Amino acid sequence: xxxxxxxxxxxxxxxxxxxxxxxxxxxxxxxxxxxxxxxxxxxxxxxxxxxxxxxxxxxxxxxxxxxxxxxxxxxxxxxxxxxxxxxxxxxxxxxxxxxxxxxxxxxxxxxxxxxxxxxxxxxxxxxxxxxxxxxxxxxxxxxxxxxxxxxxxxxxxxxxxxxxxxxxxxxxxxxxxxxxxxxxxxxxxxxxxxxxxxxxxxxxxxxxxxxxxxxxxxxxxxxxxxxxxxxxxxxxxxxxxxxxxxxxxxxxxxxxxxxxxxxxxxxxxxxxxxxxxxxxxxxxxxxxxxxxxxxxxxxxxxxxxxxxxxxxxxxxxxxxxxxxxxxxxxxxxxxxxxxxxxxxxxxxxxxxxxxxxxxxxxxxxxxxxxxxxxxxxxxxxxxxxxxxxxxxxxxxxxxxxxxxxxxxxxxxxxxxxxxxxxxxxxxxxxxxxxxxxxxxxxxxxxxx
Amino acid sequence: xxxxxxxxxxxxxxxxxxxxxxxxxxxxxxxxxxxxxxxxxxxxxxxxxxxxxxxxxxxxxxxxxxxxxxxxxxxxxxxxxxxxxxxxxxxxxxxxxxxxxxxxxxxxxxxxxxxxxxxxxxxxxxxxxxxxxxxxxxxxxxxxxxxxxxxxxxxxxxxxxxxxxxxxxxxxxxxxxxxxxxxxxxxxxxxxxxxxxxxxxxxxxxxxxxxxxxxxxxxxxxxxxxxxxxxxxxxxxxxxxxxxxxxxxxxxxxxxxxxxxxxxxxxxxxxxxxxxxxxxxxxx
Ligand SMILES: Nc1ncnc2c1ncn2[C@@H]1O[C@H](COP(=O)(O)OP(=O)(O)OP(=O)(O)O)[C@@H](O)[C@H]1O
Ligand SMILES: [Mg+2]
Numbered sequence: 001x002x003x004x005x006x007x008x009x010x011x012x013x014x015x016x017x018x019x020x021x022x023x024x025x026x027x028x029x030x031x032x033x034x035x036x037x038x039x040x041x042x043x044x045x046x047x048x049x050x051x052x053x054x055x056x057x058x059x060x061x062x063x064x065x066x067x068x069x070x071x072x073x074x075x076x077x078x079x080x081x082x083x084x085x086x087x088x089x090x091x092x093x094x095x096x097x098x099x100x101x102x103x104x105x106x107x108x109x110x111x112x113x114x115x116x117x118x119x120x121x122x123x124x125x126x127x128x129x130x131x132x133x134x135x136x137x138x139x140x141x142x143x144x145x146x147x148x149x150x151x152x153x154x155x156x157x158x159x160x161x162x163x164x165x166x167x168x169x170x171x172x173x174x175x176x177x178x179x180x181x182x183x184x185x186x187x188x189x190x191x192x193x194x195x196x197x198x199x200x201x202x203x204x205x206x207x208x209x210x211x212x213x214x215x216x217x218x219x220x221x222x223x224x225x226x227x228x229x230x231x232x233x234x235x236x237x238x239x240x241x242x243x244x245x246x247x248x249x250x251x252x253x254x255x256x257x258x259x260x261x262x263x264x265x266x267x268x269x270x271x272x273x274x275x276x277x278x279x280x281x282x283x284x285x286x287x288x289x290x291x292x293x294x295x296x297x298x299x300x301x302x303x304x305x306x307x308x309x310x311x312x313x314x315x316x317x318x319x320x321x322x323x324x325x326x327x328x329x330x331x332x333x334x335x336x337x338x339x340x341x342x343x344x345x346x347x348x349x350x351x352x353x354x355x356x357x358x359x360x361x362x363x364x365x366x367x368x369x370x371x372x373x374x375x376x377x378x379x380x381x382x383x384x385x386x387x388x389x390x391x392x393x394x395x396x397x398x399x400x401x402x403x404x405x406x407x408x409x410x411x412x413x414x415x416x417x418x419x420x421x422x423x424x425x426x427x428x429x430x431x432x433x434x435x436x437x438x439x440x441x442x443x444x445x446x447x448x
Numbered sequence: 449x450x451x452x453x454x455x456x457x458x459x460x461x462x463x464x465x466x467x468x469x470x471x472x473x474x475x476x477x478x479x480x481x482x483x484x485x486x487x488x489x490x491x492x493x494x495x496x497x498x499x500x501x502x503x504x505x506x507x508x509x510x511x512x513x514x515x516x517x518x519x520x521x522x523x524x525x526x527x528x529x530x531x532x533x534x535x536x537x538x539x540x541x542x543x544x545x546x547x548x549x550x551x552x553x554x555x556x557x558x559x560x561x562x563x564x565x566x567x568x569x570x571x572x573x574x575x576x577x578x579x580x581x582x583x584x585x586x587x588x589x590x591x592x593x594x595x596x597x598x599x600x601x602x603x604x605x606x607x608x609x610x611x612x613x614x615x616x617x618x619x620x621x622x623x624x625x626x627x628x629x630x631x632x633x634x635x636x637x638x639x640x641x642x643x644x645x646x647x648x649x650x651x652x653x654x655x656x657x658x659x660x661x662x663x664x665x666x667x668x669x670x671x672x673x674x675x676x677x678x679x680x681x682x683x684x685x686x687x688x689x690x691x692x693x694x695x696x697x698x699x700x701x702x703x704x705x706x707x708x709x710x711x712x713x714x715x716x717x718x719x720x721x722x723x724x725x726x727x728x729x730x731x732x
């Protein structure tokens with residue numbers, strides 16, 4: 001091959017490499033940017049007075065007198081609305097039966113739209129669900145609800161050849177000639193006086209429990225559950241893994257049994273995580289009965305089994321990378337084998353061992369499948385440390401799936417879902433980052 | 449043709465007899481030494497089937513310096529490492545015959561190799577300080593053997609560093625990582641670390657081969673200092689070094705101990721023609 005072609009090939013390969021990196025970065029951006037921006041919107045958003053009421057009532061935070069003033073101001077703006085409603089109701093009484101029927105149906109729709117926007121109307125009975133006790137918490141949602149109040153969505157089935165088309169009809173037109181017609185322009189004009197939107201930094205999203213299955217409140221139970229499960233898994237897997245790695249590298253004699261163990265370990269690392277989940281259910285809960293049913297303990301044990309091979313391998317590699325000369329120096333000074341392992345080899349291998357450990361911790365935090373059958377519940381409050389042996393817990397990974405697929409009001413709480421995804425990603429990234437920093441610091445200390 | 453100074457010098461050397469170059473300096477007798485400290489009887493070391501050291505018979509005399517020379521692969525390191533049982537680290541190695549240290553069979557079934565290594569210290573070819581502070585490196589051995597008192601440890605560290613002629617260079621940075629020192633300093637640190645456990649024998653496997661001439665000279669001076677207090681065995685490829693530092697020299701060839709004699713004698717009137725060929729550089 002002549003020089004020209006060789007250089008051309010080199011350049012082509014460089015372009016190929018850069019190209020694939022660029023594609024990867026693009027894909028990462030496409031995924032991460034919406035997650036981060038929407039995730040942050042769970043914490044930083046324009047909140048309404050209803051949100052502040054909710055925080056005050058459910059979490060006892062906020063300034064009572066300021067809130068009372070706000071409520072008074074918004075009530076003043078709302079009074080007109082409620083007055084219009086009662087006036088229309090008396091008007092309704094006087095109508096003939098046909099008209100009454102026609103309007104009642106439309107009027108009920110208006111009332112339920114108003115409830116979604118402002119909360120229970122005067123005269124409503126005490127709502128059974130917390131989600132019905134408050135109006136819209138978030139301003140951007142309130143704006144959507146306002147559109148629902150102003151316009152009725154209808155479907156156009158007139159052309160049988162095409163799919164039905166949606167179109168919107170102004171509700172105020174439907175009440176033309178009644179006293180209620182004035183309501184719609186009034187609400188549209190005064191909505192911000194009724195809801196008092198205000199930019200908020202709702203740190204409670206991280207630290208609060210959820211209220212009425214994530215309609216309001218935060219995701220602390222999930223975050224705590226994830227931490228419990230991941231740390232619990234580490235408590236089992238890390239010591240076991242390091243001990244196994246020491247055995248493999250220092251004590252095991254090369255032979256059939258040893259290579260069998262090694263290949264078993266490698267195989268275990270490749271087993272799909274759902275299999276570990278089933279194993280955890282069958283072994284830890286059904287056979288060993290570590291707990292009655294799902295529990296943090298069972299979940300941690302299952303996750304521990306899953307990350308064990310990775311920890312063993314990382315620790316093994318780290319130990320093997322320790323220069324032979326350290327071992328010789330230590331043994332030459334009259335140190336026992338065990339002493340050499342503890343005082344020289346493990347400290348020198350520590351950066352590698354810890355990196356493997358922290359990366360496994362991140363993996364344990366992010367896995368869903370192993371905890372489905374062994375530890376996770378959809379909704380629940382944060383459990384105490386003493387309950388980890390008996391209680392299941394909500395966890396981020398599982399609840400992200402659950403909110404997306406099984407929550408009855410999934411569309412209403414997309415922001416919670418994004419917030420959870422962002423939290424989970426942040427936890428995993430933070431863990432990996434701390435692994436990098438830890439490793440750099442220890443290596444620097446070792447190198448002097 | 450222009451003649452450079454080196455060329456002139458080389459030709460001068462070549463005209464001298466080899467024996468003049470290697471003529472060892474006068475050696476004084478050491479008091480209280482000269483008894484067999486390590487004795488090998490028909491001693492062989494195997495790697496699997498391969499006999500790397502073959503039926504060696506020798507007495508290493510206490511408090512003197514014994515050099516081990518021979519071509520690469522002749523078993524010098526193997527012999528040296530068998531003395532403090534570092535060959536245990538190689539899975540398939542075993543020994544036959546006997547190797548006695550102070551009347552105890554080194555490779556005996558009931559010999560405690562940990563205790564043995566405390567008495568027989570070793571310094572390796574490449575400086576191998578631990579990635580710890582200078583202080584912790586030297587205190588490593590004493591701590592291992594149960595000394596916890598800070599004052600005592602400080603005393604040992606200073607004494608060992610002084611013995612290794614390193615104290616003046618590092619006394620103000622004992623808490624610094626040992627890997628930050630120069631190669632020569634690291635090697636002297638390894639000496640100090642070995643001396644800190646107060647061994648009786650020092651095994652040195654090419655301790656200067658990774659060092660520059662200046663650092664080498666310091667190590668050689670150090671060996672002279674330690675002569676008379678410790679029994680020293682040094683493996684070296686450098687014939688001048690062997691003649692400069694040792695009282696006795698062992699010449700190995702393909703695992704066989706060919707000649708073992710006072711250094712002055714071995715370098716001036718070798719009994720074996722193979723020894724002569726080797727020290728005159730006819731083969732290496
Ligand atoms: N771990 C081992 N396994 C098998 N054979 C070995 C091993 N170590 C050394 N040998 C062999 O034993 C013989 C002696 O080796 P040794 O290291 O003692 O030589 P040496 O004289 O120290 O050489 P050098 O001057 O190069 O250091 C050599 O033939 C070598 O190939
Ligand atoms: Mg050697």
